[in-house]
Amino acid sequence: MQRVISYIPSGQPSDPPVASVVLPHDLRHLRRKLLHLENGDMVMLDLKEAVQFWDGDRLVLDDGSLIEVRAAEEKLFEIIPRDGQHLIELAWHLGNRHLPAQIEQTRILIHRDPVIRSMLQGLGAEVNEVTETFQPVRGAYHSHGGHGHGNHAAPEHDGHDHGAWKP
Incomplete structure (x- = not known):
């Protein structure tokens, strides 16, 4: 079984995906999970940290091929x-x-x-x-795996500063 070893945020240049996985928003926060792809195949997602995936993110398999995450x-x-x-x-x-x-x-x-x-x-x-x-706004204290998505995460938050809010 192939393994997901990393990801590419949506909007970043990448090769076309070979398959896709469709997940609702509450099942797109993942670290380790067996994913059932639309084509019937399965892959094991196994990352060091949990990541909140967004529609259009790409999962990188151990052979270098890509799986597209699609919002259900x-x-x-x-x-x-x-x-x-x-x-x-x-x-x-x-x-x-x-x-x-x-x-x-x-x-x-x-x-x-x-x-x-x-x-x-x-x-x-x-x-x-x-x-x-459905792609809800992230909470201020929500861990998102270190990648932002335009308006979904404030750029200054990508550094994970959880101190006092500053205008």
Whole structure:
């Protein structure tokens, strides 16, 4: 059985992948796991540290070939605010509950939860059921294996400084 020995973050130059693995967001934080590829093959991921993988990352096999990590579609709520200020307020309420959230310019995506849906509607948000890939914002103290992904991780955090927040 082939082994995954390293990875290449999405957006970095690489050869085309020979296969892919599709995983939901909560199963993309990995260190050691048997992965079932879309083509039916299996590979053993065996890294020194746990890594939060993102859609488009490439896993490097011991023979040098690449496997693409793809985000699975998940059942989500799409939260539509009235305006930008309302989006910030809704994001604060979700963060206060430590809910994984994908925050975009005009909407927020979260996993479906009827209690949270009621809260958000009570706060004036439009909440729609959608099925999409999900890449929530990383938590401030979340280990991510030393690689950032554009807007998903602050560049100054790639050095893993967990001291006091500085503007």
